[in-house]
Amino acid sequence: MQQVASAVLYIGLVLLALWIIRAFLPAVGWACVIAIALWPVLRKIEDHSWFTGRTTLIAIILTVAIALLVVLPVAIGIGQASHEAHDLLVWFKSVQENGIAMPDIVQRLPFGSQQVAAWWQANLAQPLRESPAMKGLHGEAVVTFGRHFGARAVRILVVFGFMLVTLFVIFQAGPRLSGALLKGAQRAFGSNGAQLLERMAAAVRGTVAGLVVVGIGEGALLGVAYGLAGVPHAALLGFVTAVAAMLPFCAPIVFCAAALWLFVQGMVAWAIGLAVFGFVVVFIAEHFVRPVIIGNSTRLPFLLVLFGILGGAETFGLLGLFIGPALMTVLMVLWKDWVQ
Template structure:
């Protein structure tokens, strides 16, 4: 019997290289896929973007302090402890003023309730200071007698404050307060995680920036962080300074609750051009009590303090740390606040920094 030779196995052919056109299509498809996935992820966490942004702003502002604390021998390697202490400090800086305000409001609630009941029954008597006004006495007196001097329970405004309206307003205020508390809690958690990551997080961000945009991109990111840090420093330092100076003025003019008013003024002064609201209301209260000289003096002194702080001190503090001109600092703060709200106070100068860097690279 003749044996057949074993059949030869077919040799595997080498894979043909991918054509260049196919490679371009694959890269384009991958880019579209990556962009779509990033946009989808951002859409999923859209309600927490502002929370992460606030945590990032605070972390950038406190980053030099974090690195300095890590340098101490007792804190070496204890990143969780450092993160917990710094996060707790931020929480107390927010909770304590709010708590003081609530306690003070509760103390005044009884007197306000008695005053409100008296106004409902007898109306609000016209202050004597109105009769001493240089002009408009007759018009103001007539309006006051027609709208406020009569018992307020019969006025149209008081009739509109029925129980349903009050309950609706209460539910709306409660919902807003609960949402704000939840946002603040998530912000603290995010801030703790950022602090705990420490240098690893900053190193990863800088490495990613260099890999994606080169050394110029990493330097731009560092300058934007410096702009945010300088803006926070300028807003906080100037706000505290205005609060102290106007607190002295409150004490001199004899206003009640000087410490609380100074604290509220300092918080308001951290926002551009918001301090006049506080000392303006205080001046009106002094005027209604017959202290015309004190009201005028407080208004003039407060206007001078705010003018110097907002137009000279704050732009200089921010501009020196960000190397931005005065006008761009002012535009960045005001334009950012108008576009993005409170968060825009810090985003605006950072964007102005990008603009200056791009312009410098263009003209060189």
């Protein structure tokens, strides 16, 4: 009875502690994912003679590198947007007064041209301040949207800051932390528990590798396609595509927007070619390349990898992209232990 009471007390205290820090769990989760992915790099750096015993310096270098990897692209994107802000403001004032002229390509559509032309004339061809399509964009709605967007941005910055602090602490702990985790898992669940923890870490590393490698590949291929098609800022757009491609099925949003721009400019063949090429690249990457990379590192079947990525993202958000395959690894290990 004392053992049962102690177990209940420990579980209750753990749940209470998790409830207290529930607002910081996303930051801790992201820090753990990044630390697991970079753990082999950390061990290689520690093995170098120059960094022996300098765990704090190693932690600072890796944490600053992660911060710059996120901050620099965002800063570049904001800087590029600021250069375009003046022209965009002038264009917006012009369409408010004069509306948006209907492109000639609408009249040459194979079907639906009359319906599209009628809608365009009713909503966009006239001054936008009087257009029915703009009635919902009144001042109060814009202010409310700006307030929600600002609160969301502040929350993301706070989570990012706490993630960096947590990541620094994890890197500074180094091998002591990994050894303590393995020892705790082995003491609680036996040797199988330690092996299961290692398999879960391998699943997270494989998922990170699959998402990043495939995302960079898609961004590079589509960046070249943007340049050939004549899309402006092809390099920046390719980078945005690479970031979007790290999330399942998000890359089509970017290259479809680029194809739509080409279509509006009258370059129909380039627009269709870019859209078709983009969907082919995404289909091959999402259904074959990414599951193979993740499955080879975790020894998971293709279907479990796919279900783990999509189901994890739907259940836990972006963090679920890494939690899902790890849980599928646990399921696979438990199944093998059961049938043996």
